[in-house]
Amino acid sequence: APETEAPTEVPAATPEHTRTGMSKASLKQAYIDNLFYIQGRFREVATPHDLYMAAAFTVRDRMLDRWVKSAQVYKTSHARTVCYLSAEYLLGPHLANNLVNLGISEVARRAGEELDLDFEAILEEEEEPGLGNGGLGRLAACYMDSLATVQIPAIGYGIRYEFGIFDQDIQNGWQVERSDTWLRNGNPWEIPRPKISFPVRYGGHTEHSRDQAGRSRVRWVADMVVSGVAFDTPVLGYGVGNVNLLRLWKAEAPESFDFQVFNVGDYYGAVHAKIEAETISKVLYPNDEPEAGKELRLKQQYFFVSCSIQDMIRLHLNTVGPLETFHEKFVAQLNDTHPAIAVAELMRLLMDDHAMPWDAAWDITRNTFCYTNHTLLPEALETWSVALFERLLPRHLEIIYEINRRFLDTVRVRYLGDEARVARMSLIDETGGRRIRMAHLAVVGSRAVNGVAALHSELIKTTILKDFYEMSPERFHNVTNGVTPRRFIVVSNPRLAELITEFCGHDRWIRDLDCLRDLEEHAEDPALQARWREVKTAAKQDLALWLSQHGGVVLDPQTMMFDIQAKRMHEYKRQHLNVLHIIRVYQRLKQNPNLGMVPRAFIFGGKAAPGYYMAKLMIKLINSVAEVINNDPQVNGFIRVAFMADFNVKNGQRLYPAADLSEQISLAGKEASGTGNMKFSMNGALTVGTLDGANIEIRDEVGAENFFLFGMTAEEVRRKQAEGYRPWDYYHGDDELRSDIDLVTSGLFSHGDTNLFRPLADHLINQDPFMVLADYRAYLNCQDRISEVYDRPAEWDRMSILNVARMGKFSSDRSIRDYAERIWGIEPKPIGI
Ligand code: 7GP
Structure with missing residues (x-):
């Protein structure tokens, strides 16, 4: 089919060319053609989905000449290339974003009008690719946008999950998961590349021998093989000719799959093997921390890593040549430890397939990889049991042992007699069952290690990677996260974008956010x-309308402050601290119905990992509190509570523009960076937040007087924990706190059931690992200050404007330039339009 291969010739970009022309007339003609020739429909019988597909193909066509040109220039100039290895890409809808980056939003809208199309309805029709859980996956997507925009040659490698993150329904206040079906109606943005496919092997055993020159050689005799097939999505930069590649791998049964040869007479077994192969890229694990020991998860990681490294080697051999210069052509960024097995895989391919000696292979490997850590939470640090590794990846286990042997020898020489340190730094955790520490593998196999915000990068050095930092401090860096202003201002908040452009007198800020x-x-x-x-x-009106149509809560955008917390549900993010504040305000209002207070809408959004009981109970609590408050006429003129179901990229784009107040209230030291904090602030919300992650840097930038700070510092948290934190004392020492927690279990929010929320309350009173009670009073005081300031509109507006004006640092373009200069050593390769 003509649509499945990129053209090798670049069609001339004359305005009249139906596939490349950007004029209104060309766009209209192209749209009609695509509707007819691709979807096979006339306007009269076209479904909304047909109308969307025609729009998508019309836009995609306009990206292809730039894509081919980029590929040609990158190839002939032997451009140094960054390969971003990530198990997740939380992309969000493509259509509106690509229109913006092509610079044709306005003309396309007018073309649509003349064709009598409902432009907004067409945009709404797109099912977003939700191939990620939260921050880490969305960061990868922002970085793909910025890599292209700052013109860095890049390939994003990942998994083409057939089912991305689940869709969230709320039923009777509880989260109910529905499976995602983003591919059901086809994906116009991807181009399948059936010829770009690699075998990926699992299991079996290894055979060691010597070749004629006496060198030791290893053969891995696997017992399962699957095929990884490339699906390419073009990623266009804003206002540039650069188009980078997002290459996602789909698992299939190998081409050599043959009933006769491999499964004589065993028809069922043969089909079963095929299903097993295809299972590997079937579904995204919906946890933002690893689910211990899931074999399929390790298979997924190795699957996409192996395909990607094989692809990089192929590209290198096709263009540059000898593998000795591999690390000069490529730098590979490991997005957390999910792709850390790449260290062993590159070693294996160089040694076993390309006959390179250990030292040469190690030198190349060590100079290819860089590793980004995204969390300090101990339970989120990946380890795999040695037994599982041995069963699934026997050759890699041997290589990891050898890396470890050599590495620990250097530790011993450096720290004579310090065997405790050797045990701490080992790639193998020998306490309890033997497990492989993926973070250690990533660090040892990388040239550079970085955290994602200043505080986080410091904490890495003093906690989880302390020993590694002491041994080679020069390899540790910070790159503060950023978000793309294209999607999170221009696409999601066009009114604000227009106003900014008007008052700045230019739209350069879209590519240079410091403006x-x-x-x-x-x-x-x-x-x-x-x-x-x-x-x-x-923006608040838009959101209020949408929320009233989806879930039925009615909010007043004129009088109410919109106070929003939207992020994954997690105890460390402390949505329950927010709820305790709501309950306090509710009680105050009940005690004094004439309390002159600033009306507030408390809005939440966020998914819970399906197996995370406490997080799901928090969702139920929010919805239960909402039900009582929203139906209580004594208070519901002043406060309302809304839970937006199915918080994803698309729905996030509805929330960020509408927030007056952004809740960033994690326990200090727990949120590595946060990126939602940046999206809200860029859209003019003021932040109530702790000194955690990037909040600290946001506050530094916007000015302490324009940020609502509360709570303990990471250092105070550490000290309090060391002293022995006793939440019980807080509970008994603060009457209001006690009465708020007691109200949770009183039955008021649970139709008389005093047990429903007991686990939450008990956990707070007895353990409270994230110190909700310790920060409660400071949070309430801060919220009272916020209400006072909101009552002075000129002051609030001034603060809001200054927040936006000073957000330049948090563009992901800046993050990418930091990586390019300080970590990757890559220069931009501009492609003109
Ligand atoms: C997140 C962090 O929790 C968040 O603070 C940070 O902004 C984001 O990564 C991007 O750096 N982590 C994850 O989403 C995650 O899955 C587990 O971490 C490794």
């Missing part, structure tokens, strides 16, 4: 403030 500083001088200008408020209110 937002030009707004500062207008922060107190009543003209801007009035417009600013209009834009915010309009």
